Amino acid sequence: GAGVSQSPRYKVAKRGQDVALRCDPISGHVSLFWYQQALGQGPEFLTYFQNEAQLDKSGLPSDRFFAERPEGSVSTLKIQRTQQEDSAVYLCASSFLGGVGSYEQYFGPGTRLTVT
Amino acid sequence: AQRVTQPEKLLSVFKGAPVELKCNYSYSGSPELFWYVQYSRQRLQLLLRHISRESIKGFTADLNKGETSFHLKKPFAQEEDSAMYYCALHTNNNDMRFGAGTRLTVKP
Numbered sequence: 001g002a003g004v005s006q007s008p009r010y011k012v013a014k015r016g017q018d019v020a021l022r023c024d025p026i027s028g029h030v031s032l033f034w035y036q037q038a039l040g041q042g043p044e045f046l047t048y049f050q051n052e053a054q055l056d057k058s059g060l061p062s063d064r065f066f067a068e069r070p071e072g073s074v075s076t077l078k079i080q081r082t083q084q085e086d087s088a089v090y091l092c093a094s095s096f097l098g099g100v101g102s103y104e105q106y107f108g109p110g111t112r113l114t115v116t
Numbered sequence: 117a118q119r120v121t122q123p124e125k126l127l128s129v130f131k132g133a134p135v136e137l138k139c140n141y142s143y144s145g146s147p148e149l150f151w152y153v154q155y156s157r158q159r160l161q162l163l164l165r166h167i168s169r170e171s172i173k174g175f176t177a178d179l180n181k182g183e184t185s186f187h188l189k190k191p192f193a194q195e196e197d198s199a200m201y202y203c204a205l206h207t208n209n210n211d212m213r214f215g216a217g218t219r220l221t222v223k224p
């Protein structure tokens with residue numbers, strides 16, 4: 001079937017705007033992860049869900065960042081009052097079972113957010 | 117501190133030459149390490165994991181706990197190996213730490 005999809009692929013926001021980034025994981029995948037990738041850097045872990053439960057949100061950089069996965073499938077990463085330092089590619093990944101390292105993570109294409 | 121270091125941002129070799137992409141980690145627990153690859157215009161994807169002790173596309177990586185390293189090696193590089201390579205560490209806190217990545221270019 002289809003892989004992980006993310007929308008929008010590109011988003012330009014004015015500083016102070018709120019944005020919502022969507023992730024559709026592979027059907028049946030229990031675990032879902034969000035990463036932030038700044039230019040020239042590797043992905044940085046933001047948060048992790050197992051079904052609808054957010055088990056780890058230690059990587060969220062501030063309380064302006066909020067993620068949800070209410071029905072254990074689609075997830076939304078919301079950023080309130082965007083700042084220029086939020087400009088990055090936001091990656092979503094899903095895996096069939098288990099925690100972060102137990103099973104292969106399948107990545108989406110990412111959403112490139114530019115805050116002007 | 118839990119950290120993954122890839123000391124080379126760029127690495128260039130000729131086709132047929134051996135290649136080694138370096139990865140060092142800092143972690144107090146028992147590490148679980150991975151190599152991910154991103155080809156041009158494609159998604160990030162798993163290349164190999166140390167626990168499987170596998171060889172994928174001719175690449176191997178050995179975990180050296182004494183040197184805290186997990187270098188990626190291939191004896192004869194091919195042009196299609198040109199990509200961005202990321203070393204990643206799974207921690208007991210259930211997060212994944214990625215290195216900054218190494219861009220490998222294999223010249224004809």
